[in-house]
Amino acid sequence: MAITKSFSLFSTVIFLLRITVDAQNYGTALQDNFYNSSCPDAETVIQKAVFAEVDKNLKLAAGLIRMQFHDCFVGGCDASVLLDGNDTEKTASVNQHLRGFEVIDVAKEAVEAVCPGVVSCADIIAYAARDSTIRLNGTGWAVQGGRKDGCVSFANAAEEELPPPTLNVSQLIDLFAQRGLSEKQMVILSGSHTVGVGHCDKFIERLYNFSETHSTDPSLNSTLAEQLKKECPPRNFNTTLEIFMDVITPGQFDAKYYVGLTKQEGLFTSDQSLFEDSRTNDIVKSLIDERTFEREFGKAMRAMGAVGVKSEGSVRLNCRMNNE
Numbered sequence: 001m002a003i004t005k006s007f008s009l010f011s012t013v014i015f016l017l018r019i020t021v022d023a024q025n026y027g028t029a030l031q032d033n034f035y036n037s038s039c040p041d042a043e044t045v046i047q048k049a050v051f052a053e054v055d056k057n058l059k060l061a062a063g064l065i066r067m068q069f070h071d072c073f074v075g076g077c078d079a080s081v082l083l084d085g086n087d088t089e090k091t092a093s094v095n096q097h098l099r100g101f102e103v104i105d106v107a108k109e110a111v112e113a114v115c116p117g118v119v120s121c122a123d124i125i126a127y128a129a130r131d132s133t134i135r136l137n138g139t140g141w142a143v144q145g146g147r148k149d150g151c152v153s154f155a156n157a158a159e160e161e162l163p164p165p166t167l168n169v170s171q172l173i174d175l176f177a178q179r180g181l182s183e184k185q186m187v188i189l190s191g192s193h194t195v196g197v198g199h200c201d202k203f204i205e206r207l208y209n210f211s212e213t214h215s216t217d218p219s220l221n222s223t224l225a226e227q228l229k230k231e232c233p234p235r236n237f238n239t240t241l242e243i244f245m246d247v248i249t250p251g252q253f254d255a256k257y258y259v260g261l262t263k264q265e266g267l268f269t270s271d272q273s274l275f276e277d278s279r280t281n282d283i284v285k286s287l288i289d290e291r292t293f294e295r296e297f298g299k300a301m302r303a304m305g306a307v308g309v310k311s312e313g314s315v316r317l318n319c320r321m322n323n324e
């Protein structure tokens with residue numbers, strides 16, 4: 001009887017602890033230092049591989065930061081974005097310019113060589129995103145591990161779940177709220193546009209025939225608008241041309257994206273509207289402080305990295321395909 005009682009007390013305590021951990025992780029048990037005992041070198045091996053690959057082509061760093069977003073927002077952080085196939089997420093038009101898949105392959109191969117079948121591809125995406133910001137002079141953050149890999153991936157899910165750059169603040173708030181992320185976290189995560197590029201088709205509607213009263217979006221800095229018009233003519237523009245999203249320090253993972261927004265230099269409607277809208281204007285201003293941005297960005301990436309995480313699933317041996 002005594003044993004039964006203390007066992008039930010013990011399980012109640014464990015249950016309550018579980019709920020606390022789960023609440024922090026939006027429904028799963030992710031952990032810091034997750035591979036400490038199962039694969040102590042995992043994080044170091046992955047980081048070394050990511051650094052080596054990104055050093056060959058620095059553009060891939062931005063691609064890998066974006067990859068975590070595109071993975072987590074479509075069916076949760078389960079590496080579904082990595083699956084090859086006819087109609088998988090990576091074939092969606094919204095993922096047309098997503099890059100860094102080969103970096104994940106190299107990191108996976110490196111970690112499989114030391115601990116076969118232990119580290120999930122979904123966790124590798126999360127580590128690689130953090131390591132990429134470090135390569136761009138960011139300070140990094142502690143990444144939680146424990147995600148399992150999913151086995152399905154559909155292009156139409158990516159088209160439906162990932163936001164076009166024309167969204168306004170209400171739409172952005174809704175989209176992030178559907179994943180348990182606050183409007184503040186949405187503004188912070190948008191700060192990743194401090195690195196990387198966009199293509200003309202993503203903002204051309206801001207340059208020409210914008211509205212009945214304005215041919216160019218009045219919330220776009222007029223000097224920048226003239227420059228962008230030269231690079232992106234109304235017809236037959238170069239579809240491969242890459243335009244920096246942060247014109248102040250394009251290769252640095254810093255808070256200058258927000259400074260750019262105060263000068264109306266946000267490239268997309270979804271960027272600039274964060275400054276124009278009274279609900280998010282104060283958040284933008286608070287993130288201009290580098291230390292605040294560093295700290296808050298890591299926290300927000302941890303929250304995004306916990307969206308829809310699967311505790312049941314596999315550890316793929318090759319990130320591009322399901323195990324036999």
Ligand code: HEM
Pocket residue numbers: 059062063065066069097098099163164165166167172186189190192193195196197198199200202268270
């Ligand atoms: C808030 C809603 C968001 C919208 C509407 C959006 C939209 C876009 C678009 C249209 C591009 C350029 C695509 C192209 O023309 O090649 C882009 C690039 C990028 N996005 Fe976002 N994004 C959002 C949020 C995020 C988040 C949350 C992250 C990461 C945490 C992120 C990281 C990036 C990065 C790093 C790039 C540059 C990629 C490269 O240079 O290869 N974005 N985003």
